[in-house]
Amino acid sequence: MKALLALEDGRVFWGYAFGALGEVSGEVVFNTSMTGYQEILTDPSYKGQIVTMTYPLIGNYGVNSEDVESAKPQVEGFIVREKSSLYSNWRAEESLEEYLKRHGIMGLERIDTRALTRHIRERGAMRGVMSCIDLDPVSLVEKARNIPEMAGQDLVQKVTTRKPYVWSEDGVYTIAVLDCGVKFGILRQLAIRRCRVIVYPAFTQAEDVLREKPDGILLSNGPGDPAALPYVVEFARRVIGKVPVFGICLGHQVIAQALGAKTFKLKFGHHGGNHPVKDLRTGQVAITTQNHGFSVDADTLPGNVEVTHVNLNDFTLEGIAHRELPLFSVQFHPEARPGPHDTTYLFDRFIRMVEDCRA
DSSP states (O other), X not given: OEEEEEETTSOEEEEEEEESOSEEEEEEEEEOOSSOHHHHHTOGGGTTEEEEESSSEEOTTOBOSSSOSSSSOOOSEEEOSEEOSOOOOTTOOBOHHHHHHHTTOEEEESSOHHHHHHHHHHHOSEEEEEESSOOOHHHHHHHHHHSOOSTTOOOHHHHSOSSOEEEEOOOSEEEEEEESSOOHHHHHHHHTTTEEEEEEETTOOHHHXXXXXXXXXXEOOOSSOGGGOHHHHHXXXXXXXXXXXXXXXXXXXXXXXXXXXXXXXXXXEEEEEEEEEEETTTOOEEEEEEEEEEEEOGGGOOTXXXXXXXXXXXXXXXXXXXXXXXXEEESSBTTXXXXXXXXTHHHHHHHHHHHHHHO
């Protein structure tokens, strides 16, 4: 069925719908990963966004029930150059199209994704609507201009768990995870490091978590504008200095705000598994997985905070550590999923911090 993508600046792209049919809206971004489309679809950080894959052929190895980062797909829509009509993998359980249809996610194929990606790089990520119901470009452009902008949106409330749950029961250390849209890969990394992992809703009071005497606290990734999360920032402010704290992606931005820094919106964000990041302490460069549209302004960090990592593409801030307190955070995803495993050692660093503080 013919379908149309319209952007708020008036640019339109014609294609064909697959998966669920209908009309969806969100901020249009691109992801440069070559594989891992199922992990991308289920990453809660993509709530409120329509994701375009820059790799041309998507769906060739199907979908299975294990490679998910949350209970269901989180993207608003999915755009590809070509959706594979066949899939082949010994772990595959269904096709990409069947998966999207089952979960009510609309896909769009056979558009010029290179042109769309270049347009977003030049003009920035922007609001868009894709539809196979309304094929009037003027109407869809107007709809795109009327949906909420990403800046100022609290989307964490749409993806966080509604009540606490235990991810792994047995472990030497108890780690409390504040779920702002946590990926399962983060929880798995903690579990394999002998951690008892308890996941809490993002709106949990800090005192309620501290009362359980966790050995460490992790603030997770998540969607939306970090500046629209004063309740999560207050949580971070109240736990910093009480127990070891580790922040990932949105959790990093929240921690920075709790320490007094500011955040800003990137032009088109960082989305993909090939972003070079330099560890300023060791001089080593790692290829990282990233998914964020906002960044911390390094110039607003207080003097007791050290910059530990920097992005080598645009030199934005990628990691911080407190000079006195047991606290560090990174903008990228050390658990990958999908992407290279260059930075999983950061989970070991967190556990060593927990051990040192408990000794």
